Amino acid sequence: MSTTISASIIGASGYSGAELMKILLRHKQVKIENLFANSSVGKRVTDLYPWFGGRVDSVYEQYSVDAACTSDIVFVALPSGEAMNMVPELLERGKRVIDLGGDFRFKDVSLYEKYYKHEHKAKNILHQAVFGLPEWNRQQIRSASLVANPGCYATSAILPLAPVLKEGIVQSHGISISSLSGVSGAGRSASVDLSFTEVNESVKAYKVGVHQHAPEIKIALEAISGTTVSLTFVPHLLPITRGIYTSIYAPLAKEVTPGEVLSAFRKHYGSEPFIRISETAIPEIRNVSFTNFLDIGFRIDVDNNQLIILSVIDNLIKGAAGQAVQNMNIMFGFNETEGLLS
Amino acid sequence: MSTTISASIIGASGYSGAELMKILLRHKQVKIENLFANSSVGKRVTDLYPWFGGRVDSVYEQYSVDAACTSDIVFVALPSGEAMNMVPELLERGKRVIDLGGDFRFKDVSLYEKYYKHEHKAKNILHQAVFGLPEWNRQQIRSASLVANPGCYATSAILPLAPVLKEGIVQSHGISISSLSGVSGAGRSASVDLSFTEVNESVKAYKVGVHQHAPEIKIALEAISGTTVSLTFVPHLLPITRGIYTSIYAPLAKEVTPGEVLSAFRKHYGSEPFIRISETAIPEIRNVSFTNFLDIGFRIDVDNNQLIILSVIDNLIKGAAGQAVQNMNIMFGFNETEGLLS
Amino acid sequence: MSTTISASIIGASGYSGAELMKILLRHKQVKIENLFANSSVGKRVTDLYPWFGGRVDSVYEQYSVDAACTSDIVFVALPSGEAMNMVPELLERGKRVIDLGGDFRFKDVSLYEKYYKHEHKAKNILHQAVFGLPEWNRQQIRSASLVANPGCYATSAILPLAPVLKEGIVQSHGISISSLSGVSGAGRSASVDLSFTEVNESVKAYKVGVHQHAPEIKIALEAISGTTVSLTFVPHLLPITRGIYTSIYAPLAKEVTPGEVLSAFRKHYGSEPFIRISETAIPEIRNVSFTNFLDIGFRIDVDNNQLIILSVIDNLIKGAAGQAVQNMNIMFGFNETEGLLS
């Protein structure tokens, strides 16, 4: 297919924005149009990311809806709470939008306001948003105007849990999810807590039981499995730059063999281009670094009647920019792996 | 008190052995007598650990029981399966021994052989071994001839779980334990899997459901709580040198307030010199690095009816050499913190 | 251009071999034919490098010259001392070869034997070897049968020094080169010295004054500048996976302005696709990570009459596999950047 579209990025100066640029530069059917930033307006991309030297000569621009509307697709990679100020107008003007932040992931405004701790200002378009998990919502994504790209932790937990919940292998209550993330997940920001010296040679849990991805995981799993789900989610900060390791402990609903668990995964993901499942191998973050893959491994703990599932992603790719491009590929009828396999 | 004892270390060339040396050098009532090694016999300590330059001038010696018996206490810091060849004779000759390995942690030989995958050759002294967890076994340690120093992961999991199990706050089944360890836990060895390039910027779970510390945790908790316990234990390897982060997910047995959980911890550990508990703070590995402390934090997840407990230790100190010296202090009537607070 | 060639890799199981695979998979005009290994024969590529899962299904094969000769180009990525056993026969049979090791970088056998510490067994083909530094030897590379791909440190030092030496800006004696390398430069091997625990949170110089890349740098610079060169080269091992930082201290031969130094670099590298020069910016390793770029920065130290030049490369790309593919592109008339810009 030789169609070419143009794309703009709002919030192009952050880590997800930069990662989107890298992927789109490789994409044969996309031309990057505008890069919008905020405090970095007027700077060259290479001032913030010299890595792009010799490849990108662009300057970050002040956002304007008119400039954004010259593109076929607009990616929004802003901190939560900011996308909702821009997206309504973009939709009104007929643009298709993929939001990498959290503003459109919940239909329930009160839940959003509880976890994100600010008012939602674009409630009336929430119903239009499609949760951008290609493996489960491919059909709706195809025709969506607004895709809410899933959170990084959420992606790493929903995808491994969904098949075994849907197939009745594990119970929908008493699930524990222990996730470990690299520091890039916290974005590009000045903070003592994220300084090298404070993070290096250490680990800490944070937002224990109150992280905004917990309800995102719960709601997505409920939608997929059709049952009420309750789970405990604990994120931890690790001294690595990229990657998420998610270890899931789910009570078994029945006796199963490893082969049956594998079958459940294969049934749903057997033809998925970006999910790799193994009955024997244990996932490692480095196996998915700089890729759009999610790897799944598992073990059955008969003594304690639990299924242990382990999953890994690159938080900036399958957990953000890569999944966004995967969604874009679906929306525009491109090959779903275009730009995502090198 | 001005008594002084002499100590020897068998397996002094490994990481735990070296850490023992560091602590004993600071200890006002211990004189290091012999350092026994194997492949490093004849080398200076400073050949392997130049860090000791200017402080230690010793040479690693070939083990002999006669040489070992000139000491008041013998520490054994060997890979599992080796201590059992030496300890019986040491006990016969009246020496007191602290084994940092796994050979004497189980009373049940079949369990040992299942998890350690070799025959036990000193079954007849297993009954003499005291599990060296000062917080629960202080009395028996005092008069023990043979102390089986707990495993690093085991220490990090038993101590935070024991009070809430014993007090009936959490159920004794369906517990999940997600542990993260620095690489020094794997010892000083040549292996592609432990090379910098393979470990750095990654995470992997390993021995999922089959790690030898899982039954150690279960047995210790059963002994303390008086009930059967079942749990899932998953260790993960992290790109840090030292430290263990343990995240525990335990089903609540009843409704509790944070204050009640705190009280349960305080009841048992309120006067412990090396356990720090917080109702609000979340543990971080760096807070206990190079110390003998274990820090505990917790949260109640009402929605999923679970208690989340988080604990951290330095795997080489409270998880090995520090706890061994704490045990020695108890055995010889020294101040329990001597050598362990600088 | 639509020509397609086939390539085989001898020593495909090492880090350089794996990196070559990654690049060749992206290359539009190359088909990977055979992957030869040694101790890994019979294993899948994904057993050693699960990263390739879903993209590569190959198995490492035992080397045979017949199998190798079915390819148009043979890459040799073996430890030094092994390539010389295979390359003569490949050349005889008309194959074009790129050796990523050190066996064919020196014309002077005695120098080779002094630094590599074993006998050279293919002396009679040394004269055929072209030193594969595209920026200076592009013409000879084009028609070469055997390309000796430069060493990683050597690349990072020769390229920044050559223009200022050739233009008479710095003296050819009294040059000091301080290089820092990530651990992947040492290859994929089991060794206590390269274990995470020994490397992490430390730095050490090694092979001080006796590293085999020192004469490689000297000879290349003498060939380019036409004068005798003497220099001190000290490599250091850093706790990072990839990347080389090279800091050069060269006595000035005359008074110069920054503009004149910049002009010297631009004169030689102004149209080079993989060299980026800045008068103001200071190179950082992360700017070139996973790329084939070499970045150069510099400062004039008037008080001490020295030119300070700083350069960075990714040791596995511009320092090994990327430069090898750049050489291949030249040899086969492909676009020089093909496969190397994503």
Place this chain on the structure above:
Amino acid sequence: MSTTISASIIGASGYSGAELMKILLRHKQVKIENLFANSSVGKRVTDLYPWFGGRVDSVYEQYSVDAACTSDIVFVALPSGEAMNMVPELLERGKRVIDLGGDFRFKDVSLYEKYYKHEHKAKNILHQAVFGLPEWNRQQIRSASLVANPGCYATSAILPLAPVLKEGIVQSHGISISSLSGVSGAGRSASVDLSFTEVNESVKAYKVGVHQHAPEIKIALEAISGTTVSLTFVPHLLPITRGIYTSIYAPLAKEVTPGEVLSAFRKHYGSEPFIRISETAIPEIRNVSFTNFLDIGFRIDVDNNQLIILSVIDNLIKGAAGQAVQNMNIMFGFNETEGLLS
């Protein structure tokens, strides 16, 4: 000796201040009196450094000269430019002061203002300041009222160079110094540049040729050797928390043997408690981590007529707090190693 003194720290909330606390807690003859901070006033020490939990219960206080004057010694661990506002009054009131910052290291105000880029406000006490390098200035330190503790890089460069310059082994011109520092050297601060994600897996030089420690090194070496010295100094930022690696390239003044170089070092440092010299071993940062030692190694590069000297320190100990305590021990007639060998 059983004298006990009291000490206060101004700037106790930074990394050097915290390190000072750790050392002073171990010191048998010092009682910590007041901990003065700025933005952290009212917080507990354990709020910033939970590591001290169970050992320190203090609260950071607002600075007042009266409170400071209740101590026998005042350590100032503030960013450069702030100490000069406090030290004059402390001296007037008869206090002895050790400043860990740069305000009193130069006698030449214009040099200070050139490198530190702000006006000096306490010029009239500069003559009282003794440069706190125990190995060369022990006599003056003993009776000093004001000790200017040397910079971390400066310590790592002056000490290895001084003996070979003084003994005429190397020339005093054309010296190059390549230093690598862990991130703690930059202090505890919120900055994108020091965030984990920007520092990890990278290296960068900075302040190339304009770092304030360059003139500090030059002046100290001139004072020691009695000749004019010119040198190039380039600091680099490394992804480690602590430690400095300094590689020095100095033109030989005459033919020497390794034994003669060793003798020069031994002549000056043979009885120094914190300098370790080796003719064969190459220094590594981890050998000095958490210690007050400086390790020196060297090689003679006959071909390029240079002496290569390699040195390592822990930037927070011998490069800051440890050296400060060493100075205090000298000033108060304590054992010079007290508090510094555990």
